[in-house]
Amino acid sequence: MAKIGFIGMGNMATAIMKGLLKEFSPEDMIFSSAHEEKMEQVTRETGVPHAGSNAECARQAKYLVLAVKPQVLPRVFGEIKDVVTKDQVIISIAAGYTISDLTEGLGGQVRVVRSMPNTPAMVGEGMTGVCYDEALFTQEEKELLHTLFTSFGKMELVEERLMDVVGSASGCSPAYVYMFIEALADGCVKNGLPRQMAYRMAAQAVLGSAKMVLETGKHPGELKDMVCSPGGTTIEGVAALEEGGFRSSIIKACDANYEKNKRLK
Structure with a gap:
């Protein structure tokens, strides 16, 4: 019997598998x-064997x-x-x-x-929220779960009632960060x-x-204040962001994906 199996081999599963191959x-x-072609490609690249069916896996x-x-x-349940x-x-x-x-x-x-x-698990910097009933698992199983989830980044054990919020905190948020990077770069390109x-x-x-x-443990607001000199260029930009509803837009995005998470099933 293999130790770890995957049903599905999309981007996330591939990232997790590559992290696990370090351990x-x-x-x-x-x-x-x-997808047979995808299975053969992954096996060629990783050496991990594939099964003939989900049931076999x-x-x-x-x-x-x-x-x-x-x-x-x-369908997989069936x-x-x-x-x-x-x-x-x-x-x-x-x-x-x-879980139910x-x-x-x-x-x-x-x-x-x-x-x-x-x-970000794809570059070994993932963030995973995890929940389970610890009473049902042995110490060895809990240690392996920790090894699994930290092989491609960091993990946080959370109460299940918070799992839909985890989707906002780390699941969906990379998209917002990429948008910020793109917009910031556009602004800089505009200026040469x-x-x-x-x-x-x-x-x-x-x-x-x-x-x-x-690494500093400082509040994000305190770190922001360290960049904002009185009458300086950064506080001018912060004021422009606030005028455009920067923070309220992010909070609304979190609300939107939280509600969508609850409707997915």
Whole structure:
């Protein structure tokens, strides 16, 4: 039996698998996908074998990652619910599906981990919200789950009631950050900076600023104030952003994806 299996091999599953290959050998994993050509390509690139069907993949893995879109999950449930057992650990990365939904969909006799990773996992800098009933898992299983989720970034254990908010905090937010980088670069290009240089400088500024928040422990507002000299250029830009509803727009975006998360199933 393989240690870790994946049903679905999109961008997120591929990123997770590549992170895990730093900790596990290809023979420790198996995967399945709806696309034969994609499976053969992934096997060539990673050495991880693929299964002939979702049921076969489920049968061979101790830890089974359901890495398909929420609308595909009901079909996958039908294919594997008679195969999975309570000895396995089922890990879902699908938005909208609660632990109760997942357990019921898989026949009621399974142990489920609900998670919400994000696309920076593709460069080893993911942020994943994770929830599960710790009483149902052994210490060894909990340690492996920690290894799994930190192999491609960082993880936070959260209460399940907060999982839809995790979608706003880290699941959807990279898109907003990319939009900010693009808009910032556009503004700099408008004033004469070469485009590729503008992208590099804007992206590095975001990376460095995020690192300041994580490593200094200072409040983001305090760090912002450190950049805003009295009567200076930065506070002038901050005032322009506030006039345009910068912060309120982000809060509205969080509200929008939070509500959408709750309607996904």
